[in-house]
């Protein structure tokens with residue numbers, strides 16, 4: 001379907017907003033009156049600019065406090081409307097949005113509202129304009145979609161229809177049954193559809209709408225369900241985003257518009273309107289890549305954690321450090337001069353790397369060159385919103401399967417293998433990232449019990465948090481958990497975890513204060529161990545330093561839980577934190593920070609699902625204290 005976006009959703013001047021909308025692939029815009037009033041361009045120039053950018057002006061909005069008012073007031077409203085309709089003629093816009101009145105002058109009189117809207121529509125019709133009447137959730141007398149529709153129906157004017165806005169409809173928390181009436185509105189009488197999501201919050205609905213709307217898929221409203229009803233009604237107009245959001249108002253318009261368009265692609269897929277290449281959910285973390293200018297601190301830390309430097313890149317100064325199934329690349333790269341040591345890339349194991357990249361590209365993710373150097377294996381990679389490079393790499397099993405199929409035909413493969421092989425039959429050669437690395441002699445440093453990467457925690461730029469969540473959900477097909485807010489002594493840290501079904505890929509996306517030296521966005525790598533006490537002790541014995549946790553924390557633990565003899569003393573000594581949920585237990589501790597990066601050692605038992613959020617305020621305070 002055609003896509004559109006209200007100019008209020010983007011930051012900048014009207015010209016900047018239009019340019020961003022066009023570049024992101026929108027077909028049209030809603031011109032918000034304030035953007036026009038503040039623009040030095042004449043309506044004719046705006047019209048020409050939109051035409052140059054390939055944008056139609058799908059809606060002019062809003063007109064307020066029009067209906068159900070005393071006659072002398074209504075006469076003034078018609079005069080105002082006359083001016084606006086002339087303006088719309090100059091703009092080349094043929095639909096105007098009228099939102100339900102909030103005026104104290106408005107009467108609770110549907111017949112009067114219908115009669116006056118009918119007169120307004122008559123005037124509009126003379127200009128070739130249609131009036132779309134929308135119920136604001138806080139409208140004085142009209143605040144539900146069905147009430148607005150009853151008035152439109154009663155008015156019975158061909159130039160009068162309704163505008164449905166998912167926020168106003170869903171924010172009232174109505175019973176899903178109440179939405180079924182949407183499908184009964186004749187599709188051609190739904191003149192416009194505005195789409196917005198919002199995080200679930202208990203607050204005044206006007207404030208909620210004006211500050212916290214977000215793109216579909218970023219909040220907690222069932223925008224997909226609503227869209228299905230509107231489509232069932234036969235609506236054929238554009239899908240238009242109308243997002244009032246304090247963060248998007250400040251963020252750069254270009255990336256916000258791309259995020260916006262991505263949300264409509266994911267929404268249309270979910271509503272069964274337009275398919276995308278199917279999500280290829282990653283099945284594991286193959287590696288994490290750190291970039292640093294000085295390998296020494298990172299190497300010392302990895303060595304103390306029990307990692308061994310097992311291989312080196314054939315052509316570049318990149319070392320592979322490994323322990324169990326945890327693999328960390330240390331890259332001596334110039335980028336670190338700007339950022340300090342940072343996590344630059346993640347290798348995600350994928351049953352179909354090319355398919356994963358196709359979906360990412362369809363969802364407007366920047367696709368990175370397949371080879372970073374001519375001799376490198378050609379890997380599919382895209383950039384996440386925060387710039388982290390995501391490599392889709394063949395799972396070890398997939399690479400082996402292709403080799404087996406290639407050499408032995410199908411006779412020795414079982415059915416599961418055959419299925420995977422069919423899925424990748426058109427990829428004769430699945431590049432293996434590991435082939436770029438040559439083994440180096442190493443003393444098998446006694447491993448310290450790290451088995452794999454448990455999760456990554458990546459702090460996002462302040463204005464890209466919602467975008468990051470939608471990206472990881474939509475592009476990678478990961479499931480997003482609820483948002484958690486964590487108190488930081490110098491601010492607030494908000495976190496939302498995304499994961500695959502078996503928990504072998506977990507990323508905690510965060511935003512807010514960061515306990516790093518220059519406030520740079522902290523990134524941490526949590527390493528799984530079956531025995532955090534043993535791993536922590538071995539780390540210490542090898543010269544590693546663990547984050548010190550205040551005694552008050554452990555005193556509080558003693559008040560909450562009963563521990564075996566000596567257990568709590570061990571946790572005090574090593575700075576181990578403890579949490580429990582309905583499924584199991586979590587024990588974890590933290591290393592020093594190098595640049596932006598630190599490590600966490602975690603022991604999950606019994607299917608614990610969280611990330612130790614209740615301990616995060618104590619951990620953040622301790623990290624700030626170290627600085």
Ligand SMILES: O=C(O)c1ccc(O)c(O)c1
Pocket residue numbers: 061062097099134136165194209210242
């Ligand atoms: O907040 C408002 O006033 C407002 C204006 C126009 C709309 O379409 C809307 O949904 C809200």
Ligand SMILES: [Mg+2]
Pocket residue numbers: 134165194242
């Ligand atoms: Mg609206």
